[in-house]
Amino acid sequence: xxxxxxxxxxxxxxxxxxxxxxxxxxxxxxxxxxxxxxxxxxxxxxxxxxxxxxxxxxxxxxxxxxxxxxxxxxxxxxxxxxxxxxxxxxxxxxxxxxxxxxxxxxxxxxxxxxxxxxxxxxxxxxxxxxxxxxxxxxxxxxxxxxxxxxxxxxxxxxxxxxxxxxxxxxxxxxxxxxxxxxxxxxxxxxxxxxxxxxxxxxxxxxxxxxxxxxxxxxxxxxxxxxxxxxxxxxxxxxxxxxxxxxxxxxxxxxxxxxxxxxxxxxxxxxxxxxxxxxxxxxxxxxxxxxxxxx
Amino acid sequence: xxxxxxxxxxxxxxxxxxxxxxxxxxxxxxxxxxxxxxxxxxxxxxxxxxxxxxxxxxxxxxxxxxxxxxxxxxxxxxxxxxxxxxxxxxxxxxxxxxxxxxxxxxxxxxxxxxxxxxxxxxxxxxxxxxxxxxxxxxxxxxxxxxxxxxxxxxxxxxxxxxxxxxxxxxxxxxxxxxxxxxxxxxxxxxxxxxxxxxxxxxxxxxxxxxxxxxxxxxxxxxxxxxxxxxxxxxxxxxxxxxx
Numbered sequence: 036x037x038x039x040x041x042x043x044x045x046x047x048x049x050x051x052x053x054x055x056x057x058x059x060x061x062x063x064x065x066x067x068x069x070x071x072x073x074x075x076x077x078x079x080x081x082x083x084x085x086x087x088x089x090x091x092x093x094x095x096x097x098x099x100x101x102x103x104x105x106x107x108x109x110x111x112x113x114x115x116x117x118x119x120x121x122x123x124x125x126x127x128x129x130x131x132x133x134x135x136x137x138x139x140x141x142x143x144x145x146x147x148x149x150x151x152x153x154x155x156x157x158x159x160x161x162x163x164x165x166x167x168x169x170x171x172x173x174x175x176x177x178x179x180x181x182x183x184x185x186x187x188x189x190x191x192x193x194x195x196x197x198x199x200x201x202x203x204x205x206x207x208x209x210x211x212x213x214x215x216x217x218x219x220x221x222x223x224x225x226x227x228x229x230x231x232x233x234x235x236x237x238x239x240x241x242x243x244x245x246x247x248x249x250x251x252x253x254x255x256x257x258x259x260x261x262x263x264x265x266x267x268x269x270x271x272x273x274x275x276x277x278x279x280x281x282x283x284x285x286x287x288x289x290x291x292x293x294x295x296x297x298x299x300x301x302x303x304x305x306x307x308x309x310x311x312x313x314x315x316x317x318x319x320x321x322x323x324x325x326x327x328x329x
Numbered sequence: 330x331x332x333x334x335x336x337x338x339x340x341x342x343x344x345x346x347x348x349x350x351x352x353x354x355x356x357x358x359x360x361x362x363x364x365x366x367x368x369x370x371x372x373x374x375x376x377x378x379x380x381x382x383x384x385x386x387x388x389x390x391x392x393x394x395x396x397x398x399x400x401x402x403x404x405x406x407x408x409x410x411x412x413x414x415x416x417x418x419x420x421x422x423x424x425x426x427x428x429x430x431x432x433x434x435x436x437x438x439x440x441x442x443x444x445x446x447x448x449x450x451x452x453x454x455x456x457x458x459x460x461x462x463x464x465x466x467x468x469x470x471x472x473x474x475x476x477x478x479x480x481x482x483x484x485x486x487x488x489x490x491x492x493x494x495x496x497x498x499x500x501x502x503x504x505x506x507x508x509x510x511x512x513x514x515x516x517x518x519x520x521x522x523x524x525x526x527x528x529x530x531x532x533x534x535x536x537x538x539x540x541x542x543x544x545x546x547x548x549x550x551x552x553x554x555x556x557x558x559x560x561x562x563x564x565x566x567x568x569x570x571x572x
Contacts, residue, residue, distance in 0.1 A: 204433045208422040214383060215420050219483060220408035220436035 037172040042290040048179030050286020052248060054186040055241030056263035057270070057278040059234045062193065065273050066206035066230035069119055069132045073140030074238060075260025077114075079253065080143060081107045081242020083151055086159045086251035096162045104239035111235030114139045115228055123213075123227055140256065148253045156255075161247035178247045185244050186279065189237060193275045206230060210273075265305045269312045271322015280320050284308060332396075334359050334522045335380070335412070335491045340390035342379035347386065349375040351546040357522040359490065362513070364537035364554065365526045368567060372546040373526040374417060377493045380524075381414035382407040394491065409436055413489035417496040417526075419476035421483070423469030427460055430468050430479050434486030444488050453482040456512040474505030481512065492516060494525045498532060510536050530567070534558040542566055 056078055063071045081103045088099035118135035163177035197203035209216040209226040217223060249255055262285065270281025285305055292304035312320060333356035343349040350372040357363045365373050379388050382404035392400045394410055402410065422430050431453060435446050444452065454461040457478040463471065468479050477497060484492060494513070498506040510532065513523055527533035534540055534554045542550035542563050550557070550566055557563050 198429075201432060201435070201437050204422075204425060204429045208425060208430075208433050211422045211424055212420060214404070215416065215422070216433075217383070217404035218381060218408055218414050218416065219434050220405050220487065221433075222403075222405045 038294060039291070041173055042294045043287050044173045044175055045179075046287030046290035047283050048175050048183055048286070049290065050266075050283035051179065051183035051186040052241075052245045053259070053262045053266045053285055054279055054282030055182065055189065055237065055244060056259050057266040057282045058186070058189050058193065058275070059238040059241060060263050060267050061273070061275055061278045062237060063230050063234040064267070065197070065275075066210050067119065067123060067227050068210050069123075069136070070264070070272075071114070071119075071231075071234065072133065072136040072260065073114055073118070073143060074234070075258070075263060076140040076143040076147075076256035077107050077110055077235065077238045078242045078245075078259055079256035080110060080147060081239045082159070082246045082249060082255065083147060083251055083253065085243050085246035086157060089160050089246075090157070090251075100240075100243050103243045104236055107239035107242060108232055108235035110143065111231045111238065112228065115231035119231070120224065120227055123223060140260070144253065144256050151251075151253050153253075154251075156250035156252035158250055159246040176248075178244075182244050182248065185240065186282070189240070190275055190279045197275065202229070261302075262305065265309055267319075268309055269319055271316075271319025274319070274321035277319055277321030284312075284320075333357060333393075334395055335524070336391075336393040336396075337380060338391040338393070340376070340379055340388065340392065342375055342384070342386065342388040342390075344375075344385045349546050350379060350543075352390070353543075353546075353548055355524075355541060355548070357491065357524055359520045359522050360517050361539070362517050362523040362525065362537040364533035364540040365524065365543055366528070366530055366533045366540060366563065366567075367543035369528075371543050373543055374495055375546075376543065377414055377495050377524070377526055378416075381412060381493055383414070408487065408489075411487075411490040412493070413484035413487055413491070414493040415480050415484045415495065415497070417499060419473050419480055421468040421471075421476050421479045423467065425468060426465050427468055427471070427479055428464040430483050431460065431486055434483035436487055449486045449488060452488075453485050456485070456515060457482055457508070474501045474508075477501060477505070477509060478512075481509065485516070489521065491522045491524070494523065496526055496528060498527065498529055506532065530563060534563070 056075065060071060060074050063069060084103045084106050085099060088094045088102050118139040119132050122129055122131040122135065161178045163181060167174050167176055168180065197207060205221045206226055206229065209221055209223050213223045266282035266285050267278055269284055270277030270279065285308060288308040289301050289304045293301060336356040338354055340353045341348055341351050353376060355363065365376065367373050380392055382402050391398060394412055399407060399410060422433065431450060435449055459475060460478055460482055463475065468476060471479065497509050517523055525537065534557055537554045540552065540554045540557055540563065541548050550563060
């Protein structure tokens with residue numbers, strides 16, 4: 036029982052890491068109906084910049100955080116301009132963004148590999164203590180708790196943003212009907228740029244928070260892209276609460292699978308979870324999936 | 330009559346390489362209602378979209394708003410400059426609540442503004458009281474008539490000087506049509522210029538000051554609505570064209 040409880044708590048904490056990546060996906064998807072396949076690579080760049088700022092340059096954590104967010108935001112905006120905007124508003128049948136965002140991710144990964152080299156994963160110092168936290172029989176680390184707290188904070192702020200602000204309504208409305216949004220004075224181009232800026236902020240924040248957990252590693256982009264995608268699919272595309280629920284479910288499913296099956300086949304846990312949830316709820320736990328509209 | 334707030338000169342527009350609207354001139358003054366009528370597929374909707382800056386092909390001609398040339402302005406710029414189009418088909422943001430739909434119509438960074446958010450909302454609720462009652466409902470859950478009211482209300486939140494409305498009565502019950510046209514009358518009385526595309530000839534002539542009959546992308550009859558109603562010229566032309 037204690038082992039199961041530990042697996043669940045660890046799963047929630049690991050799920051928080053996936054959740055932060057899923058949130059970055061989600062803010063872009065909510066506004067543009069584009070699934071940014073380079074999102075995992077943007078997070079990877081953020082992790083590498085965290086390593087460079089903290090371990091190489093020895094900058095204070097706050098400065099490092101601002102630099103990471105700045106770099107990831109800038110990359111995200113470049114991606115929006117060259118890999119996404121040309122395909123927006125062309126109708127549901129045009130999924131050129133699928134190839135272009137994938138290509139953008141590959142370009143980032145290639146450049147990062149050339150610059151960083153094929154080094155083994157290297158640790159990134161955390162501002163928090165490394166000592167484990169024990170509550171009864173349950174053990175976790177302060178860094179994973181920070182990831183969970185960050186995820187909850189990001190989720191609450193995004194929900195308030197979407198529900199309470201004009202800009203939040205405008206982002207949701209533009210994704211639903213670009214033409215009517217334009218007729219109300221809303222520029223779809225501006226909304227797309229804002230969505231990628233927000234996605235960049237969250238990806239940068241996620242990268243900084245998870246860097247001490249995942250270590251600096253040029254190959255983590257693809258695996259976290261997949262985890263973020265599964266979390267979003269399980270929770271429901273376009274739903275902030277869904278991204279949270281999907282990510283935590285994924286983390287728990289993986290840990291329970293590791294406990295009772297074989298950790299070498301951990302990816303199966305994600306696929307099984309995806310199959311089960313989508314069989315019962317085809318649009319995910321909280322989702323109402325829609326193709327990108329004209 | 331005061332000077333025209335909207336002037337269209339020699340406007341041609343279409344989709345891709347196909348020209349649908351050819352060389353159309355029109356103008357409308359503050360507080361005036363202009364009806365555009367014609368059979369299906371003659372270019373009425375294309376005309377409104379072209380005026381509002383929604384382009385699907387190459388347009389030519391001139392659109393002047395308060396004397397300023399806005400021919401090349403995109404739809405979002407046109408909306409911010411005071412021209413609102415309510416497209417056909419009760420198009421609202423179904424995933425947003427009624428209150429969120431209305432709030433979205435109030436572009437917060439518009440430089441010249443005549444009403445505050447509260448004043449705009451009160452005005453819309455006065456025209457369509459049911460929207461206040463259904464404020465927290467998702468717009469997708471409303472009936473067609475209620476969605477049309479949301480669509481109109483959303484456009485009015487920006488206090489436009491020119492309101493273009495495409496087929497406001499399509500598919501709606503008589504009582505709802507009456508409510509919508511009553512709201513349009515109130516708007517005209519407050520100085521808003523209204524251009525309405527209407528399939529129902531009787532409604533179009535009774536609810537407008539002037540009327541244009543469009544056929545094959547061109548204006549074939551233009552005149553004062555009262556006179557056209559009495560003369561029956563429009564009915565004859567439409568039926569003659571249909572034969």
